[in-house]
Amino acid sequence: MDLIVPRDSSPNALAERHWLMRGSPVIAVDSVTKRYDGLTVLNSISLAVHEGQVAVLIGASGGGKSTLLKCINMLEPPESGKIYVEGADITAKRADLRQLRARLGIVFQDYNLFPHMTVLGNLTLAPIRVSRLSKDEARTRAEEELRRVGLEGKINAWPSQLSGGQRQRVAIARALAMRPTALLLDEITSALDPESVADVLSVVRELAAQGATMLIVTHHMGFAREVADRVMFIDGGSILEEGTPTEVFDESKEERTRNFLRRVRFA
Amino acid sequence: MHSLDSLLSLWEQYLPSLLLGCQLTLEVTGIGVAAGLILGVAIGSARAADVPVLRSLARGYVDLLRGTPLLVQIFFIFFALPILIQVNLRPLTAGTIAVALNAGAYFSEVVRSALLTIPTSQLQASQALGLSRLATMRHVVGPQAFLVALPGILNQVTISLKDTSLLAVISVNELTHRGEVIIAATFDALQIWAVVAILYLLMNAALTLFGGHLENRLRRYTA
Ligand SMILES: Nc1ncnc2c1ncn2[C@@H]1O[C@H](COP(=O)(O)OP(=O)(O)OP(=O)(O)O)[C@@H](O)[C@H]1O
Ligand SMILES: [Mg+2]
Numbered sequence A: 001m002d003l004i005v006p007r008d009s010s011p012n013a014l015a016e017r018h019w020l021m022r023g024s025p026v027i028a029v030d031s032v033t034k035r036y037d038g039l040t041v042l043n044s045i046s047l048a049v050h051e052g053q054v055a056v057l058i059g060a061s062g063g064g065k066s067t068l069l070k071c072i073n074m075l076e077p078p079e080s081g082k083i084y085v086e087g088a089d090i091t092a093k094r095a096d097l098r099q100l101r102a103r104l105g106i107v108f109q110d111y112n113l114f115p116h117m118t119v120l121g122n123l124t125l126a127p128i129r130v131s132r133l134s135k136d137e138a139r140t141r142a143e144e145e146l147r148r149v150g151l152e153g154k155i156n157a158w159p160s161q162l163s164g165g166q167r168q169r170v171a172i173a174r175a176l177a178m179r180p181t182a183l184l185l186d187e188i189t190s191a192l193d194p195e196s197v198a199d200v201l202s203v204v205r206e207l208a209a210q211g212a213t214m215l216i217v218t219h220h221m222g223f224a225r226e227v228a229d230r231v232m233f234i235d236g237g238s239i240l241e242e243g244t245p246t247e248v249f250d251e252s253k254e255e256r257t258r259n260f261l262r263r264v265r266f267a
Numbered sequence B: 001m002h003s004l005d006s007l008l009s010l011w012e013q014y015l016p017s018l019l020l021g022c023q024l025t026l027e028v029t030g031i032g033v034a035a036g037l038i039l040g041v042a043i044g045s046a047r048a049a050d051v052p053v054l055r056s057l058a059r060g061y062v063d064l065l066r067g068t069p070l071l072v073q074i075f076f077i078f079f080a081l082p083i084l085i086q087v088n089l090r091p092l093t094a095g096t097i098a099v100a101l102n103a104g105a106y107f108s109e110v111v112r113s114a115l116l117t118i119p120t121s122q123l124q125a126s127q128a129l130g131l132s133r134l135a136t137m138r139h140v141v142g143p144q145a146f147l148v149a150l151p152g153i154l155n156q157v158t159i160s161l162k163d164t165s166l167l168a169v170i171s172v173n174e175l176t177h178r179g180e181v182i183i184a185a186t187f188d189a190l191q192i193w194a195v196v197a198i199l200y201l202l203m204n205a206a207l208t209l210f211g212g213h214l215e216n217r218l219r220r221y222t223a
Helices: A011-017 A065-072 A097-102 A119-129 A135-148 A164-176 A194-209 A221-227 A245-249 A255-266 B004-048 B052-066 B070-084 B091-117 B120-128 B133-170 B175-186 B189-219
Strands: A027-036 A039-049 A054-058 A080-085 A104-107 A182-186 A214-217 A230-235 A238-243
Touching (some): A027 A065, A039 A080, A054 A221, A065 A080, A065 A182, A065 A214, A097 A104, A119 A135, A119 B133, A135 A164, A164 A182, A164 A194, A194 A214, A194 A221, A230 A245, A230 A255, A238 A245, B004 B052, B004 B091, B004 B133, B004 B175, B070 B091, B070 B133, B091 B133, B120 B133, B133 B175, B133 B189, B175 B189
Parallel strands (some): A054 A214, A182 A214
Antiparallel strands (some): A027 A039, A027 A080, A230 A238
């Protein structure tokens, strides 16, 4: 399964994309609990992201959003619960973590580019070492992904020579170069100036339009409303409310959700 | 005091021998430092590892070698080891081993602290892409840590180079020992020790110059 699947926007196809009506999800989180020294950060959390779906996680700082994304690719193993990627149990003792991680692209708030490699080096490391592509194949793929994020001219640049927004777009391209089945984006714009935010968001918007499966953590509510198929409000380590953007943003049932939305709107 | 003539003839007579001493000094340093680096990377990684047993063993090694004088280590390997286990090492071999073991302890500290400066987020970014722990070490953490460790490594190399002069006590024919031998024949302590000192200075100056170049090259683009 590829990240980019053509998105059919006919009414039938839209109805079919509704997550309850789909087959097995790309990412399924089942009753996951995570503690840090006695502090319960994730409290029996469950969610599913289906093929072609854009799910957005919102919630207050410290609510466990980053922890959840790190659990999903086992950078932080959960205490209990199960996580499935394309049906394979990634929390199983004998799971092939490297294979499963390679299928999930993750992009972090502070880019985490490898500073000792050029943009090309950053984009080809995993395709060569993990997917066993030849240098030429990896380079072709790197060029393709850089074109997608509008940075084809920067292939030989060093991360230190790029602006924040450019670095973040390189980080997105690096994740895409592994041809993941889903992308996890963790507040990828919060370290950026407003202009760069627009550049990065437009890349994500484009990916959404092309049918990419994504789980996005963001503080941009306008953007969330625009790209999300589903919105989940995470509070105190569990998902307090979820639904379509309209359901969560305009018709929220929970007082806590409304309080949060009011606060971010005035922030 | 010497006349200029006698000074020149002294140089002519003894410089070749001292230069040969330099050659051996550089060889012992080269081999000792290379082996010490391998040891230092292994011990330093063990000290940063998540395995308590490995960590304590590595810690014990470092404490033992940093807590005892190199001279005693040289004597121990040359004189005591043959009693303990039935091996007779040549002075050169014993001395080089001592320099390597000693440098290894100091290198491991440099490596350990360099590893600690690499943020976990770099590790996570690499593992998230599907790279194994080993591949992450080799391609992501290692090269970055090396850059951080380089000044400390170069510093220890200059120290190890000077340390090789202690091998004179077990008659290894390196620079200092050759100086001693020449003085025993000429009684010209002032001139010969001055020349010996200048030769050490020149070797270390060349090393520092080379190290600076290497560092600048590697650091060109990394922030
Ligand atoms: N490695 C860690 N060790 C101990 N506590 C941690 C660790 N990582 C996160 N926490 C704690 O877990 C809680 C959730 O953190 P997390 O980073 O997941 O929140 P978040 O929702 O992503 O917040 P933000 O919006 O600020 O990014 C916080 O209270 C944080 O202090
Ligand atoms: Mg976070």
